[in-house]
Amino acid sequence: MPTQSNPNLALFYCQHTPESGEGDRQSLEAKYGKSLRLFPMPCSSRIEPIHLLRALEEFADAAYVITCPEGECRYSDGNLRARKRVQRVREAIASIGLKGDRVGLVMNSRENPKSLARLVDEIMVTFTRFEPSSMLKVPGQ
Amino acid sequence: MPAKYMIHTRAAPNRFKAPTKSGIIAWWEGCLGCLHCVKKQCVYGVYGSRDLDVRQMIDSIDNQCMGCLRCVQGCPRELIHKSMNPEYEALGDSHWTPEIISSLWYQAETGKIPVSGGGYPGPFSGPGFDSMWTDMSEIVRPTRDGIHGREYISTGIDMGGTSGHLSFSNSGDLQDNLPFGLDIPLPIILRVPSFGSLSGDTIKGWALAAKELGTFLALPVDMITGELVSFRESLIPIMSPIQPHSGDGLEGVRLVEVPWGENWKEIVKRIKESHPSALISCRVPLVRGMVEKIMSLVDSDVSILYLEGTASGRAIDDNSIFIKDGIRQTHLALVERGIRDEVTLLAGGGIAMAEHAAKAIICGADGVVIDFAILIALECRMCRRCTKGLPCPVEIDRAEQSWVGSRITNLLGAWHNQLLEVMGAMGIRDVRRLRGETGRAMFFEDLDRSTFGSLSEVQKGYELE
Numbered sequence: 114m115p116t117q118s119n120p121n122l123a124l125f126y127c128q129h130t131p132e133s134g135e136g137d138r139q140s141l142e143a144k145y146g147k148s149l150r151l152f153p154m155p156c157s158s159r160i161e162p163i164h165l166l167r168a169l170e171e172f173a174d175a176a177y178v179i180t181c182p183e184g185e186c187r188y189s190d191g192n193l194r195a196r197k198r199v200q201r202v203r204e205a206i207a208s209i210g211l212k213g214d215r216v217g218l219v220m221n222s223r224e225n226p227k228s229l230a231r232l233v234d235e236i237m238v239t240f241t242r243f244e245p246s247s248m249l250k251v252p253g254q
Numbered sequence: 255m256p257a258k259y260m261i262h263t264r265a266a267p268n269r270f271k272a273p274t275k276s277g278i279i280a281w282w283e284g285c286l287g288c289l290h291c292v293k294k295q296c297v298y299g300v301y302g303s304r305d306l307d308v309r310q311m312i313d314s315i316d317n318q319c320m321g322c323l324r325c326v327q328g329c330p331r332e333l334i335h336k337s338m339n340p341e342y343e344a345l346g347d348s349h350w351t352p353e354i355i356s357s358l359w360y361q362a363e364t365g366k367i368p369v370s371g372g373g374y375p376g377p378f379s380g381p382g383f384d385s386m387w388t389d390m391s392e393i394v395r396p397t398r399d400g401i402h403g404r405e406y407i408s409t410g411i412d413m414g415g416t417s418g419h420l421s422f423s424n425s426g427d428l429q430d431n432l433p434f435g436l437d438i439p440l441p442i443i444l445r446v447p448s449f450g451s452l453s454g455d456t457i458k459g460w461a462l463a464a465k466e467l468g469t470f471l472a473l474p475v476d477m478i479t480g481e482l483v484s485f486r487e488s489l490i491p492i493m494s495p496i497q498p499h500s501g502d503g504l505e506g507v508r509l510v511e512v513p514w515g516e517n518w519k520e521i522v523k524r525i526k527e528s529h530p531s532a533l534i535s536c537r538v539p540l541v542r543g544m545v546e547k548i549m550s551l552v553d554s555d556v557s558i559l560y561l562e563g564t565a566s567g568r569a570i571d572d573n574s575i576f577i578k579d580g581i582r583q584t585h586l587a588l589v590e591r592g593i594r595d596e597v598t599l600l601a602g603g604g605i606a607m608a609e610h611a612a613k614a615i616i617c618g619a620d621g622v623v624i625d626f627a628i629l630i631a632l633e634c635r636m637c638r639r640c641t642k643g644l645p646c647p648v649e650i651d652r653a654e655q656s657w658v659g660s661r662i663t664n665l666l667g668a669w670h671n672q673l674l675e676v677m678g679a680m681g682i683r684d685v686r687r688l689r690g691e692t693g694r695a696m697f698f699e700d701l702d703r704s705t706f707g708s709l710s711e712v713q714k715g716y717e718l719e
Contacts, residue, residue, distance in 0.1 A: 155339060
């Protein structure tokens with residue numbers, strides 16, 4: 114069972130996020146260990162509500178998505194679609210009594226684009242304040 | 255007639271979902287719900303039976319997709335897109351490419367030859383083995399009933415040298431002891447790779463496969479403990495140059511590997527005393543000037559030379575020299591000295607596909623040694639997390655011994671069939687005849703030189719004023 118000191122975050126990110134190659138991914142894995150699960154995506158619009166909900170159900174205390182800055186999506190409006198879907202999931206989990214901010218979206222800045230490592234650091238700072246999710250399946254049940 | 259060598263394969267499913275080349279991005283905001291994609295377009299029924307592997311977050315519409323693009327073209331609102339999968343592109347490196355890795359997974363899973371449609375999409379020529387084109391002219395006259403038909407194609411090779419001549423005494427008796435040798439039914443030897451998240455079961459699974467296939471598994475001598483001792487006839491203990499091994503517990507070992515080093519003569523002498531019946535193989539790194547080293551070895555008790563390149567099949571001290579060049583150089587030097595049959599030449603490092611084995615043999619090797627290929631057969635992604643102390647994403651160390659054995663048997667079953675196909679298409683019936691048969695291949699660099707090499711040269715008397 115995850116504890117408060119070691120909550121698990123599922124992080125989905127667009128492959129066009131700066132400095133998000135395989136080497137950067139492994140450095141983050143080394144830094145955060147099992148408390149961070151990284152899932153690169155071809156575009157943030159690959160995310161579907163089911164991915165976020167299943168992550169919350171199976172292993173994550175929170176699930177976040179990192180997208181390209183507004184207006185800079187290679188697929189024109191993929192990041193806007195991702196934002197809509199994340200919003201829908203937030204509403205859905207809030208309706209069952211879970212805090213909506215367990216699901217979030219971070220849109221990179223156009224003027225000052227941040228690297229994946231920096232974005233993850235920022236998310237992790239807020240994330241450590243979370244209590245373990247009551248939605249997680251208890252092993253054996 | 256002896257029984258034909260056959261490798262019996264049986265499906266050994268992946269334990270983890272394999273990342274596939276591309277992913278579908280379906281923009282379902284604006285979807286008409288016409289079900290065109292589900293019912294009409296997808297002939298593989300991918301949309302109809304969706305599933306999500308939560309552990310890896312792999313959606314079945316990605317890894318079951320065959321890439322026909324019918325859904326992309328057929329969506330009335332043009333909502334479906336396909337894009338390269340970043341997980342797939344991150345596999346391996348420039349030598350162990352994602353295509354090679356996923357093809358090895360397929361072969362280890364099914365035991366079948368990978369077949370791709372739509373022709374060959376790769377570049378005209380490339381580095382290393384990619385600059386060799388094999389001659390398939392006999393493909394128009396195949397064997398009567400396929401590669402497993404009545405015309406037997408042998409893939410067996412002899413290990414250990416044969417004498418160049420016999421010496422008799424005046425009374426007509428043989429003066430020398432005849433050299434002894436071994437034969438293996440497949441020109442491929444397994445070797446424990448230099449990294450990997452390995453457990454005792456992984457090594458035992460490899461040893462099991464080596465025994466079943468009739469070949470060998472090379473591994474550091476200190477790994478041979480416990481149950482592995484019972485596999486010793488199929489193992490090649492690799493001796494350490496620093497810590498001499500007493501030889502206890504290794505009775506019955508048929509082949510021993512020693513590394514090239516300052517004190518190799520001493521090590522060879524010691525092994526000859528402790529294991530008089532074992533063949534000795536010497537591992538020579540692929541470096542500049544290795545031919546001199548090899549020539550100093552051939553006059554000793556060493557009857558097998560193992561030429562080892564880097565994991566990407568290049569020389570250790572020069573990235574521009576490929577293992578194929580090293581093999582050709584060594585083979586020709588031995589031929590010139592008239593002692594080619596007195597040693598067996600093995601080559602390893604970067605052997606990633608069945609065609610590499612055939613091409614290494616064409617360049618002059620008797621057989622090949624494969625290392626990372628047997629790790630990739632166990633779903634390795636060549637991500638090298640294990641070398642950095644990070645957990646293995648596919649938990650190779652937790653794989654069962656029998657599964658490991660089946661995966662390797664499948665891989666080599668597929669490679670064996672490809673060797674038979676290649677040799678059948680070349681009209682060669684014995685892999686021993688393929689050795690050094692460079693007439694069955696064309697080398698890009700040779701063609702380039704002979705065709706365009708003189709373009710920049712101006713013949714005497716024809717200079718422009």
